[in-house]
Amino acid sequence: MDLQSTGETGAHYILRQLQSFGVTHFFMVPGKLINAFMRCYPSDGSGTLEIEPVVTACETGASYMAEGYARASEKIGVCLVIGGPGVTNALTGIASAYTDHQPVLLLSGQIASSLEMQNVLQDGSQTGVNLCDVFKPITRSALEVKAGQPLPAFLRESVRLLRGVEKGPTYLAVSKEALYEKSMTRVDIAPSVLESWSNQALAVEKIKSAAIKAVFKRSTNLVILAGLRCKNAKVAAALVAFSERFSVPVATTLSAKGLFPEDHPNALGVYGYSGNKRAIEAFKNGVDGVILLGLDTTQWSTLLWSHELRPACGAIQVDESPDYLGRFLDIDHGVVATGDGFLRLVCEVHAEELAATQESRSKWSSDLQRVPLHYPIDAKATGNIADHPAAYIPVLQSYFPSDGVVCVDSGSHRSFFGHYWTARGPAAYLSATTLGPMGWSIPAGIGASFARAHGKTMVVTGDGCMLMQGLELSTAAKHGLNIVFVVFNNRSYSASYFNNKDNLPALTQIPDYNWCLFAQSLGVSATCVSTPEALHDCIESIMSAARPHLIEIKCDGRHVTPNSEYSSRLKDHPLL
Numbered sequence: 144m145d146l147q148s149t150g151e152t153g154a155h156y157i158l159r160q161l162q163s164f165g166v167t168h169f170f171m172v173p174g175k176l177i178n179a180f181m182r183c184y185p186s187d188g189s190g191t192l193e194i195e196p197v198v199t200a201c202e203t204g205a206s207y208m209a210e211g212y213a214r215a216s217e218k219i220g221v222c223l224v225i226g227g228p229g230v231t232n233a234l235t236g237i238a239s240a241y242t243d244h245q246p247v248l249l250l251s252g253q254i255a256s257s258l259e260m261q262n263v264l265q266d267g268s269q270t271g272v273n274l275c276d277v278f279k280p281i282t283r284s285a286l287e288v289k290a291g292q293p294l295p296a297f298l299r300e301s302v303r304l305l306r307g308v309e310k311g312p313t314y315l316a317v318s319k320e321a322l323y324e325k326s327m328t329r330v331d332i333a334p335s336v337l338e339s340w341s342n343q344a345l346a347v348e349k350i351k352s353a354a355i356k357a358v359f360k361r362s363t364n365l366v367i368l369a370g371l372r373c374k375n376a377k378v379a380a381a382l383v384a385f386s387e388r389f390s391v392p393v394a395t396t397l398s399a400k401g402l403f404p405e406d407h408p409n410a411l412g413v414y415g416y417s418g419n420k421r422a423i424e425a426f427k428n429g430v431d432g433v434i435l436l437g438l439d440t441t442q443w444s445t446l447l448w449s450h451e452l453r454p455a456c457g458a459i460q461v462d463e464s465p466d467y468l469g470r471f472l473d474i475d476h477g478v479v480a481t482g483d484g485f486l487r488l489v490c491e492v493h494a495e496e497l498a499a500t501q502e503s504r505s506k507w508s509s510d511l512q513r514v515p516l517h518y519p520i521d522a523k524a525t526g527n528i529a530d531h532p533a534a535y536i537p538v539l540q541s542y543f544p545s546d547g548v549v550c551v552d553s554g555s556h557r558s559f560f561g562h563y564w565t566a567r568g569p570a571a572y573l574s575a576t577t578l579g580p581m582g583w584s585i586p587a588g589i590g591a592s593f594a595r596a597h598g599k600t601m602v603v604t605g606d607g608c609m610l611m612q613g614l615e616l617s618t619a620a621k622h623g624l625n626i627v628f629v630v631f632n633n634r635s636y637s638a639s640y641f642n643n644k645d646n647l648p649a650l651t652q653i654p655d656y657n658w659c660l661f662a663q664s665l666g667v668s669a670t671c672v673s674t675p676e677a678l679h680d681c682i683e684s685i686m687s688a689a690r691p692h693l694i695e696i697k698c699d700g701r702h703v704t705p706n707s708e709y710s711s712r713l714k715d716h717p718l719l
Contacts, residue, residue, distance in 0.1 A: 150325030153294050153317065154179035155192070157250065160298060162194040163333040165218050168593045169250075170197045170205035172232075174225035176252035176265060179322035197593065197622070200614040202229045204586035206236020207612070209247045211590030213240075214573045215548055215600075217375055219305050220247040220590065226254060226316060227265030230274050234281075235580050240312040241281040242577035243398070244372060244439075246305035247312040249278070255319040256290040267316060278314040283307060290320035299332040306340045308464045344463055346479045350488050354476055358457040359489075359496040362432025363503045365391055366425060368414055368452070370444055371398035371576070372462060373437025373482030378402065379569045381483035382436075385490060389497040390505035394422040396444035398576040399437070401566030405516075409508060412516050416443035416576075416709050417561035421514045423708050429507060432456040437463075437482050440471040441577055442719070447712045448472060461485045517563055517705070524701040529674045532556055532631050532698045533705075536563045538678045539601070539629065542686045547571070547599035550588035553579045554605040555637040558704035570595070582612030585628065589615060592624045599686065600626040606653050607636045613661065619691040620666030627685060628667070628693040630658050637700030662693035673697040 151159070158180065161169070173181060184190050199205040202224045209220030220240075224233050230251045240247040251274070254263055259270040267274040268287065278285040283304040288297045294317070301315040349355065359365070369382060379402050386393050386409045393403040394411035397418075405412055412419025414426060423446075431454050438444060438460065445452060448471070452458055457475040460468050461482060468477030478485060489497075522528045536559065543549070545567060551560045551574040566572035573591060575583045588602035609630055619626050632655070640651045659669035669692065670685065672678045678696070685692050713719060 150327050154322045155183045168195045169221035170208040171223035172202050176225040202232035204615040206233040207586035208590030210240045210245050211587030212594045213245050215570050215591035216594035223250045226251045226267035237312045238281045239575045239578045244310045249314045251316045253316040253318045282314045283311045285314040287316045288321045289318050295329050303336045343481045344479045345484045359493045362456040363500045364429045365432040366430045367393045367434045369402050369436040370396045370438035374399045374402050374569050378482035381486040385486040392508045397561045401572040402569045404567040405565045415446045417558045419516045421516050426451040430454050433458050435460040530699040531702050533559045534675045542682045544599050548591045549601050550584040552584035552604040552608045553581045556631045562705040582608040585612040586615045592626045602628045606632045616667050617665040625689040626691050630695050633698050633700030635700035658695045667691045669693040671695040
């Protein structure tokens with residue numbers, strides 16, 4: 144496109160602006176209402192954009208891919224769809240991004256503004272299905288750009304709010320007139336947006352206060368519980384430095400798994416749902432002070448809103464948003480700050496108090512290390528360890544590269560992997576743990592693979608999840624991604640099986656589908672195993688190949704998950 148002689152269309156402008164934020168890929172399903180975007184990629188190769196389109200099997204998958212891309216890259220994710228059914232298909236993905244605070248921009252092509260109130264095809268405007276109103280409750284903003292309105296201003300606001308005080312998705316519908324209108328005078332939005340993003344909250348006086356000082360002075364057995372809301376590389380580095388300097392043990396929520404290296408001497412593992420034994424025991428026996436760092440105060444992350452998170456010497460909740468402090472959980476002290484900013488300033492102003500209790504805390508931390516991280520694998524349901532999903536995890540772990548990304552789905556396999564897998568970085572383990580849509584990890588892992596083009600990605604999923612999003616294997620095949628799909632085929636919705644033992648078996652049973660054949664029909668090579676030994680024999684060659692491959696693991700769905708503590712406490716909440 145010769146921009147000097149023809150001007151720049153609104154569609155080209157939008158993509159060029161997104162490219163300026165370092166976005167390398169966007170995820171889409173083609174359709175007439177987004178033809179303006181598709182025309183930015185002419186077949187003669189004369190296009191000037193570097194940002195690449197990825198055509199997916201369904202808009203739901205496209206929205207999940209955008210979220211996976213955002214999580215793995217720490218950039219913004221972009222999903223492009225047609226108005227009407229394309230947008231509604233993406234709704235669950237945007238809801239997932241909203242509940243897990245992920246910056247995903249949902250872009251849609253809208254009908255021409257001049258055709259509103261005429262009942263035209265796929266009208267998502269105020270005179271049709273009014274998609275802005277549908278998306279307002281699950282986005283940071285939901286806007287429409289109509290004919291004659293300033294596109295740069297609407298785009299700037301939609302991108303800016305992705306990483307505002309509260310991170311989350313936004314929705315922007317652009318009319319046909321705005322997409323095709325040519326201009327050479329539209330401003331670049333990146334300088335203004337990046338300036339907005341660069342201003343990070345840090346409540347200096349609150350951190351320096353006598354109340355915060357008293358917590359550190361009184362707490363010998365101080366622990367950090369880090370959550371999803373601060374899961375990024377900067378916080379990960381600051382956590383390790385703080386923990387090592389003052390011998391402070393660190394636990395994470397399942398949603399933040401990997402934020403602190405789980406093989407670190409000060410690691411307690413996961414607290415909450417699928418929690419590790421060491422973390423559970425530490426909070427039950429000994430913690431007298433806690434820093435709740437970016438904690439997502441959900442049912443799972445708080446171990447059913449446990450009183451243990453408010454120990455005798457005090458609980459300090461740290462979050463970038465003042466509105467989240469004390470939300471869903473009683474606390475003693477709330478601090479508005481980024482996770483890394485808080486830890487750095489505490490090192491400066493409260494080093495004396497932390498050093499005074501370090502020797503005692505170091506001994507306590509050493510004692511904690513003698514508590515096993517994992518509960519023993521319980522194979523009593525069948526008496527056969529070979530059909531237990533957890534038995535395969537050590538084999539996968541030993542051959543998976545340490546810098547790879549694991550993307551884990553919803554179901555019993557999530558619990559097994561959350562407990563027994565060892566994660567060593569903030570992007571090393573991804574899972575949607577608040578909304579928890581089944582099938583999420585398949586496209587999300589594909590999105591993560593695009594974000595980490597030179598590394599290995601592994602999707603961990605089940606047969607029930609494959610029924611929902613398995614067709615996205617075709618996207619991985621088309622692009623030859625360096626990704627492995629591990630499908631635990633237990634022929635059931637096993638997470639629901641335990642709640643329905645006395646009901647019709649057909650409610651939770653799944654036919655024994657041939658997932659290898661399914662994958663091969665979509666262009667993905669596949670292997671089926673039924674013992675850990677068989678997996679060991681083939682895993683090295685599979686992991687060393689830089690192409691998509693599916694491993695189908697035949698296992699049994701009757702094995703209980705390592706959730707004894709969570710399950711016992713659940714009895715006190717009969718409505719859950």
